Amino acid sequence: MDVIELTPRLHFLRFPIGHAYLWQDPGGLTLVDSGVPGSGPAIAGAIRGLGHRLGDLRRLVLTHCHGDHVGAAAEVASWGPVEVCAHRADAPFIHGEAEVPPPVLAGWERELLDQVTRRMPAERPAPVRVDRPVEDGDVLGFGGGARVVAAPGHTPGSVGIFLPEHGVLFAGDSVASSSAGDVILGVFNVDPAQAAASFERLAALDVEIACFGHGEPVTENAAARLRAAAERAAG
Numbered sequence: 745m746d747v748i749e750l751t752p753r754l755h756f757l758r759f760p761i762g763h764a765y766l767w768q769d770p771g772g773l774t775l776v777d778s779g780v781p782g783s784g785p786a787i788a789g790a791i792r793g794l795g796h797r798l799g800d801l802r803r804l805v806l807t808h809c810h811g812d813h814v815g816a817a818a819e820v821a822s823w824g825p826v827e828v829c830a831h832r833a834d835a836p837f838i839h840g841e842a843e844v845p846p847p848v849l850a851g852w853e854r855e856l857l858d859q860v861t862r863r864m865p866a867e868r869p870a871p872v873r874v875d876r877p878v879e880d881g882d883v884l885g886f887g888g889g890a891r892v893v894a895a896p897g898h899t900p901g902s903v904g905i906f907l908p909e910h911g912v913l914f915a916g917d918s919v920a921s922s923s924a925g926d927v928i929l930g931v932f933n934v935d936p937a938q939a940a941a942s943f944e945r946l947a948a949l950d951v952e953i954a955c956f957g958h959g960e961p962v963t964e965n966a967a968a969r970l971r972a973a974a975e976r977a978a979g
């Protein structure tokens with residue numbers, strides 16, 4: 745896993761599958777997503793490598809319930825007074841009460857899903873408590889006020905997390921960037937039409953830096969690229 749500084753407050757934890765992001769406020773740290781199962785030691789290494797203690801982590805925000813985002817959540821939540829935040833609609837999948845709903849796949853996604861599944865650890869994510877079930881419009885106490893933007897479609901409770909003061913969007917898997925660097929609608933959606941509508945919602949935000957679960961972040965003038973891609977996805 746690589747640790748890449750996007751801004752002095754924001755580090756990109758680049759995993760082979762399922763990226764995570766570390767946000768740093770004077771009062772403590774927030775982790776957005778937690779990689780595949782087994783990612784805990786790498787995340788801990790990143791936090792310590794940046795000069796912090798694990799006890800400095802105040803919050804874990806899960807953009808959605810998939811195993812490449814909640815994989816190490818239970819371990820991370822045990823590091824100290826960590827508030828686990830996720831959308832109400834994905835909470836039952838995250839704390840293990842219900843099975844994660846399967847995606848509705850386009851033909852070309854089937855082979856891709858097989859490839860990704862082969863690269864995922866066989867281990868299932870340990871269930872984790874959700875301390876704070878969130879909804880659209882809720883504001884989380886980091887990054888100068890982090891707004892929850894409901895973005896259902898990839899999963900029922902997928903969210904974007906938008907930091908207006910910094911122009912940063914954590915898009916989860918609602919948006920991705922391809923290996924060629926193109927911004928695209930995320931894949932493996934439970935409701936593809938709803939996912940395309942959510943993409944437009946996220947693209948309407950005033951985003952400078954867009955962070956995705958898969959693919960490289962866009963670090964400049966992201967709104968224009970998101971809007972162009974959302975129009976293509978809708979068309």
Ligand SMILES: [Zn+2]
Binds near residue numbers: 812813
């Ligand atoms: Zn993912």
Ligand SMILES: [Zn+2]
Binds near residue numbers: 808917
């Ligand atoms: Zn996902």
